[in-house]
Amino acid sequence: MSYDTRAGDRSVNNSPNEADSEPAAQPRLFSSSVEQTPSPKGKGVWIIALPVLALLIAVAAVQTAPVIHQAPPPLQTFAKQRSTPPALPPKTTRQRAKATEPDIRVNVTPGGVQSFQLDVRGRCRLSSLETNEELASETDLSRIMVTSTAKGLKLGSRQYATKQIEIQPDQSPSIRVDGHLYRGRMRLFRRADGLISAVNVLPIEEYLASVVDSEMPTKFPEAARQAQAIVARTYALYQVRLADPKSVFDLLSSQRSQKYLGVEYVDNSGRRLAGESESSRRVVKETRGVVCTLRNELFCTYYSAVCGGRTINGDEVFKDATDALKSVPCEWCRESPHYRWTTELSRDVFQQRATSNNTSGKKAIPIRSVRQTSPTGTGVISRFELDAGKERPSVSGIELRDRLPPGTLHSPHFQIKLEKDRVLFDGRGHGHGVGFCQWGAKGQAEAGRTSAEIIRHYFSGIELKDLGY
Ligand SMILES: [Zn+2]
16 A cells, blocks of 8 residues: 555644644643543533533443544534524534544654554554454553564564554553553554554544643633634544545644644653643533534634734635635734744844755855835735845745744744844744634633634634534
8 A cells, every 4th residue: 555645745734833832731740640530531610511411421431432444424514503602512412323433543653763662551452454364362562662674564573464553452541652652543554665654543532632732731721722622623524534545544643733642641851741631531522523614514723822913814824724714813812922022043044044945055145135025914924025136035934934943933924134143033923823823712711702702713604513423
């Protein structure tokens, strides 16, 4: 099977935190409660009527993880919009009975790896995805290295003549890949280039419990985190629909898609940290199955950390942006340290990199002045004309972000001031600035807005629908 790197080839990240960690959750030391309560059964402030909750819990209890990857169920139009605003769609028995929770396939080794450490707690079953043949049952895969060979894959000392292996553990969560503990199953693929991809397959709601904490701090208000869950669910299911049939995964675990750390993980300094929490499991459960739709279709719900006062028009940055992603004002993210920012760079480095991606031994092109050609405050990214003598190349804020050293520019929205030996950047926001503003969601939630109201502010003309699983 040819290996599809579709998701890895995206030119622009969805990442709200591309250069650094804002506003993704600060690392939280792993608490034993995570291990003691591995399944999402959080309790808290429920926004759904109690009888419906009882039904939800009953449905969750009998739910079994489907073995075959399934496409998401078709959208079901929810009862005509109520005249009162935004609340999450109510859940009904009729809808619950119809659909099955879809699985999601997450590539947890973006870019591929030569080898990695695998540790499965308890017993597991191995099968080949190429032949469906069972390779081993009741196998012990504790602390082994996975490597690729000419013929297939090697797990510890055992060689398998297949390039695609699925690991189905007896219990979940129990699979660790390079220190990250994941729920569900793991698929191993030996790629054509000899590298290995590990793809975690699990029910989408379990995946989201980690995404919410990986993408948004636990201290952000409940309504903001509920909104994050809905936006992340829609983003993920849209990617499933978009996936090439030949692709072996739907999303990456990195910020190129959505950050997904797993149930827990070990950081570079050896600390054991939580990748999900009681709180994230609760907000996912409270919004179970709810997605954003535009004209009854899923769309790509881009989001970023801080818009800096006005979101950017989606089509400024993304080819697949819909009209739901039009620029809207947002003063709700003022509290973020990146609402406004300044950075500087040596003039030499700027002149070396501003006009080209080629950084290897390139001579600096003297740039006499910089003229901003984009209007300010209109939802467009910054664009500049560089006066380099004979040539006057144009560059966009996105291009400069790619070309200048990582971390120099927090967003594609800034002004440039040339000085004798240095260049000053005066910018706004963090991340690409399109769609849902995470810090803005925090501000709106603190002002008493609901998750539905927050989402509708950033995505124009959309509806919230319950997929009914
Ligand atoms: Zn904002």
